[in-house]
Amino acid sequence: DAGVTQSPTHLIKTRGQHVTLRCSPISGHKSVSWYQQVLGQGPQFIFQYYEKEERGRGNFPDRFSARQFPNYSSELNVNALLLGDSALYLCASSIGPSGDYEQYFGPGTRLTVT
Amino acid sequence: ELKVEQNPLFLSMQEGKNYTIYCNYSTTSDRLYWYRQDPGKSLESLFVLLSNGAVKQEGRLMASLDTKARLSTLHITAAVHDLSATYFCAVDIGAGNQFYFGTGTSLTVIP
Numbered sequence: 001d002a003g004v005t006q007s008p009t010h011l012i013k014t015r016g017q018h019v020t021l022r023c024s025p026i027s028g029h030k031s032v033s034w035y036q037q038v039l040g041q042g043p044q045f046i047f048q049y050y051e052k053e054e055r056g057r058g059n060f061p062d063r064f065s066a067r068q069f070p071n072y073s074s075e076l077n078v079n080a081l082l083l084g085d086s087a088l089y090l091c092a093s094s095i096g097p098s099g100d101y102e103q104y105f106g107p108g109t110r111l112t113v114t
Numbered sequence: 115e116l117k118v119e120q121n122p123l124f125l126s127m128q129e130g131k132n133y134t135i136y137c138n139y140s141t142t143s144d145r146l147y148w149y150r151q152d153p154g155k156s157l158e159s160l161f162v163l164l165s166n167g168a169v170k171q172e173g174r175l176m177a178s179l180d181t182k183a184r185l186s187t188l189h190i191t192a193a194v195h196d197l198s199a200t201y202f203c204a205v206d207i208g209a210g211n212q213f214y215f216g217t218g219t220s221l222t223v224i225p
Contacts, residue, residue: 033211042118042202042215043157056212090156092211099145099206100164103213105157 002026004093004106012112013081021076021109025093031055032074033103034066035090043090049074050097078111086113116141118205120216127193128224135219137186137203145206146179146186147213150199157202161188193223 005024013019025032031050035043045058049068063079072093078085088110092103117140127133137146145164149157161170163179163186170177174197176189186203200220204213 031211033213035213035215042204042218043213045212045214048211050211058212092157094211097211099211099213101211102159102162103147103211104159105149107156 004091004104006089006091006106006109008109009107010110010112012114014114015081015083017081018077018079019081019111021078021089021091021111023074023076023091023093023106025072025074025091026104029093029095029104030072031094031097031101032068032072033092033094034074034076035092036060037088037090037108039087046076048097055097081113083113086111116205116207116214118203118214118216120201120203120219122219123217124220124222126222126224127190129194130192132192133190135188135190135201135221137188137216139184139186139203139205139214139216141184141205141207142181143184143205143207144179144181147204147206148177148186148188149202149204149215151202151218152199160201190221193221195223195225197221198223 033048034046037043047066048056088108094101148160161177166181203216
């Protein structure tokens with residue numbers, strides 16, 4: 001089985017632009033979570049979606065939004081990009097919504113904002 | 115505010131030596147996870163600890179969880195160069211797959 005896939009792998013954007021990152025979970029996984037990892041730090045939780053509904057949101061501004069599609073894939077959108085948004089964005093999938101289920105992380109999307 | 119702290123932040127150790135990485139967290143949780151990250155790569159799951167007193171071992175790594183002390187340890191036995199990586203602990207506070215990660219421990223094993 002394929003693991004969690006993310007696209008694109010790398011992305012360079014200019015301040016003020018908008019970006020959309022995509023994630024496909026492992027087959028059979030219905031929960032998708034997004035994390036931001038700034039260089040040299042641990043990942044920070046952004047969103048969790050389960051069965052197409054938002055189940056949790058971390059301490060991020062409204063410029064960040066996400067959604068989950070009927071096939072359980074997910075998009076993370078960031079508007080009005082700032083230099084500080086430069087980071088590795090990780091998607092993780094899990095069978096269920098609770099912490100009883102292990103999360104599997106994708107390879108990430110490296111976003112650079114100039 | 116939930117805090118997850120690891121120490122040390124940086125660890126340089128010789129091959130064959132033993133060492134322990136500590137993960138302290140500031141809120142009640144009985145679920146803790148350990149991940150490994152190689153430079154420029156994603157996170158690889160190492161251990162899932164789901165109850166007080168849980169102990170798991172894989173190769174030269176052993177993880178334990180003490181929920182009363184809010185402490186998890188990752189013990190490295192007879193380190194080898196291949197273990198060089200950054201290790202993160204993560205806590206689930208019961209709100210689902212919303213993990214709070216520690217600061218990370220960058221481990222370098224010197225031949």
